[in-house]
Structure formats: structure tokens, C-alpha cells
Amino acid sequence: MTPRSPRGSVSKPPRPTNFGNVAPNPLDKWLDAEKEVSILTATSNDALHPAENVLNGEEHTFWSTTGGFPQEIVLGFKQEIRIAEVRTVSVNIGSLSLQRVMPKKASIGLPEWKEVTVTEMSTDGADHQQVESHKMNNVSTRFLKIAITKSLDPFAAIYSIHVQNSDGKWLC
């Protein structure tokens, strides 16, 4: 994938929220306006191992998946950002797909997700922590979906997700 033009290029006006004249995204209403990054949805919800654990900065807490794949977690950002890199710490993931939301004109319907990158993890690392870096080519989005499409165990888990913007700042 070719990198987008850098932020602040003269040809484009600054980007307003809600994609300008584009219809509001249905995911918007889940965003926590106070936080730079928040968890919007997750496909598994064990109150003992909630999705929020991936952002809490603790090494031994995690979001657990409770059976069946794919499993997905969606992060939302306070404003549209350009993502340079995502780092994940996980266990028993086989394949991870990172997706962003495409701006769209239609006023109704579900957001359209587009895969940015897929990471296949080593199959001999079962029951060990996996630390992975995913290059995101500075794609812009307000939402990031991380989907576990294959696993090494009936239950995979994610300890943390870190997102770096195109200015080199880690947002979480």
C-alpha cells in the first residue's frame, strides 16, 4: 500500500469531524468524548477480563475471548487520526486483521470496514505472549477494528493495544 500524502498538504482543507459533508458514522454515538482512545465494542464480554483491559497499561490483565472465532474489538479515537503503527501484546492468536472505517456518503447503514494489514503469527508460540508490530502506512480513520480470525487455542487473549500516530506520538 502506498503511504498517503503527509498531514497539512496544501491541496486539502483541514478535515472537520464527521468527515465533513459525509453522514455521521453510527459508531460515533459510542465514543467517549473525554478520552483520546476508547473501546467501542467487543465480541466477548467476560466482566472479569473486559475489553477495557487492553488500554489500562497493566501487563497481566487482558481481554479474553470466550469461544468461537472471529473475535473483534473496536477502538475509537477522539478525532480522525493517521495511524503509523499498532503494537499488540497477546496470547494464542493465529491471525490478526487490522481494519479501518472508510468515510462514506450514504446516510444509513453500517460502517464499511477495510482491511489495512494482516499479521500471521507463529504457530509454535502457543501459550506464550506474542508481541507484534503492525505497520499501518499512516492511513486515516477514527475507528480501528482488530479482528482475531484464527487462533492457536479455543481461547485467545489480548493484553494491550498501542497506537502510534503519524507524528510519532503513542495515543495509547
Add this chain to the structure above:
Amino acid sequence: MRLLRCRLAVLGESAVGKTALIQMFKSEGAHYPKNYIMTLAAEFHSKTVQIREKDTSVEFYVMDLSGKGLYDSLRRQVLEGTSMFIVVYDVTNEESFKMAEKWIDEYNAVVSNSVGGALIGNKSDLEERIEVKTQRGQDLAREHNLAFFECSALRGTEVETPFNWLANAFLNAYEDKMKLYASLDKS
């Protein structure tokens, strides 16, 4: 309340009563399919088992697979997504018991990281025609590290027991993993 999801494969020779067993489990004894209708390829059912003392629900996605060997490639695909299994034989049919081991081996060859399974001898109501004694079923199950049950889908006896056992085994496997995950460090 915690919800776990378990994809469960049900295997065994044709006409041993896989579909009858699943229907009785799903309908809580209300629906016994009297007439034999061969399952084509595969059918899917879902049913939730509550484990109240652990405040947990286990939602089973039950894959009812045809006993006929016509659809091998499809069966393999379906098995790949499952994490537990049941192999059923008919206690009045020696041949179905002999083939049970083949079904166990086939499952284990496709799914290497399963959470476990159960062997079930069905049609225990036909007492006068029993060909496979309980002990032999128990021995085969032990040999393959499976739980063992005898039941009658027709009478509705011991139909829920295997599913309750599987739900508890699934929850135990989950809790063991959670403990392990909480203790891991960056390698």
C-alpha cells in the same frame, strides 16, 4: 453473568440417533423425531446451558453431521471450527460401536487443540437387543480420554447429562487458561 460459546461436533454412524439426541436436548424433551430422516451433510443448532453456581452460560453451536461418508471435505471444514465433540454409537449395533473409534480418530486428526469430548451409547431403551455392554463403552472412552454416557433419546433419559458435562468441562478449560494467561510474562 458470563457467556461462553462452544462449537460442538456430533459424529457417529448413520442412524445411531445423533439427530434425535440433539433434537431432544434442544427442545428439552419436547421433540423426538420418530421417523428417520437422514441428515444431509450438516445441520446447525444452538442451545444454551446454564451453570448457575458459576454465573455462566455456555452457548453451544451444535454441528449435527451426517453419518454417511459422502461429504468428507465439507466435514473437515466444519470440524476445524469446533472445540469439543461427541461421538455417538447405537448400543444395539455392534458395527456402530466398532466405527466409533474411527470417528474419534478422525476428529482428533483434524482438531489438535480440542477442549475434550464425550462418547455416548444411545438407544438404551432397547434392553433386549443390546449388543454393546456398558463396560466396553467405558473402556473405549477411557482409552481416548473421553467422558462416557449411555442414554435414550426416545425416552429422554440422560439426554441432558452429557451436554451439562461438556459445558462444565468447557468452563473449566476456560478458567484454567485465564489463570495461565494472568501469569504470563513477555517472552
